[in-house]
Amino acid sequence: MVGGCARRSRPLCRLSPRSAHPGYLLLHQMPKARKPPTPPKHCIFCDLPKKMSDEHIWGKWIKDYIRADRKKHHIHLTRIPSPKSPNITELRIRAGDPLSANVHVVCIDCNSTWMSRIQQETKPILIPLFQSKTTGLGPKAQAQLALWCTMATMTGEFIDRDPLGQGVTLAERQFFRQQSEIPPNWRIWIARYRRYKWKGEWIHLTVPILGPEDVPGIQPGDSAKPNTQTTTFVIGELYVHVMSSSGHPDLTAKWNWPAFSRLTRLLIQIWPPKESFIAWPPESLTDHDADTIPTLFSNVIDAASRSLLGRRIF
Numbered sequence: 001m002v003g004g005c006a007r008r009s010r011p012l013c014r015l016s017p018r019s020a021h022p023g024y025l026l027l028h029q030m031p032k033a034r035k036p037p038t039p040p041k042h043c044i045f046c047d048l049p050k051k052m053s054d055e056h057i058w059g060k061w062i063k064d065y066i067r068a069d070r071k072k073h074h075i076h077l078t079r080i081p082s083p084k085s086p087n088i089t090e091l092r093i094r095a096g097d098p099l100s101a102n103v104h105v106v107c108i109d110c111n112s113t114w115m116s117r118i119q120q121e122t123k124p125i126l127i128p129l130f131q132s133k134t135t136g137l138g139p140k141a142q143a144q145l146a147l148w149c150t151m152a153t154m155t156g157e158f159i160d161r162d163p164l165g166q167g168v169t170l171a172e173r174q175f176f177r178q179q180s181e182i183p184p185n186w187r188i189w190i191a192r193y194r195r196y197k198w199k200g201e202w203i204h205l206t207v208p209i210l211g212p213e214d215v216p217g218i219q220p221g222d223s224a225k226p227n228t229q230t231t232t233f234v235i236g237e238l239y240v241h242v243m244s245s246s247g248h249p250d251l252t253a254k255w256n257w258p259a260f261s262r263l264t265r266l267l268i269q270i271w272p273p274k275e276s277f278i279a280w281p282p283e284s285l286t287d288h289d290a291d292t293i294p295t296l297f298s299n300v301i302d303a304a305s306r307s308l309l310g311r312r313i314f
C-alpha cells in the first residue's frame, strides 16, 4: 500500500445506521435535561398559587355596550422610581382595543366568585354612565361603582409588568377581597367626558412616598417600592380618576383640586361618599381638562420632592 489511508476491511456494521453512530446514540439516549419548574403564579388578591384566569380589567361584558374595534390604544406610565432620580414617563401604544385589555394575575376562584359578583352588580349602574343616558346615583349606587373602580384599578396596575409600576400593596388588595371594602386612603372621582382629540385611555402614576427615616439609607439608583398611585381611565363617556396612598395617607386625604377651577365642579367624588345624589349626565370635561387631571398630582409630587436647589429629595 502506498500512501493514503488504509481502507477498513471490516464489513460495515449491520446495525441500522442510526444506532450505529456513536454520536447519535449519545445525543438521543441521554435523558432530556428537564427545565426547572416555573414557580406557580400567586393570585394578586388571595396570594395563593392557583390556576390563573384571563381577567378582563373592565369586564368582558362591556363590549356589548361600547364599540371595541380599535386597532391600537395608548397607555401612559409615569414612575418616580427612587429618591434623587428622574421620573420615568413612557407612552406605550398597545395593539387592540383598550376594552380588550386583560391580565393573567387573578386566580379562577377569585375571578369567578367575588370579582364576578362586583361586575354583575355594577353593570346596570355603569351602562347609562358609559352612554351618557339620564340616570341618578344615590349612596348605594355610588358605593357599588366605587368598588368596581377599585377592582379595575388594582388589576389594571398589572398591565405594566414592572413591579415599580404597582403602587397598591398586597395588603390593600387582600383587605379589599376579605372585607369587600375599599381600603383607607383611597379617593375616587368620576366625570363625563366626550372625547374630541385627547388620546388618553389609561394613565398611571406610581411613586414611593418615603418618611424622613427611609431617605438616608437610599442611594441614587436604588429603587424604592411605590406605595402611592393615581390611575385615570376612560370607558365610553365615563372618566374615572383614582388616587391611593398607603405610604402618606395625608397626601390623598387632604388633596384638593385647584380652588374655583372647572375641575372642582366637574369631577364628582364618589369615594369617600360626599353627595347624597348625583344627577347624570353632567357637563362634559374638555380635552384639556381630561389631560390636566392626571398630571396635576404628579406635578405637585415632583415639586414637593425637590429641594430648593432643584435636586430630588424623595
Ligand SMILES: [Zn+2]
Pocket: 043, 044, 045, 046, 047, 048, 050, 106, 107, 108, 109, 110, 111
Ligand atoms: Zn385568588
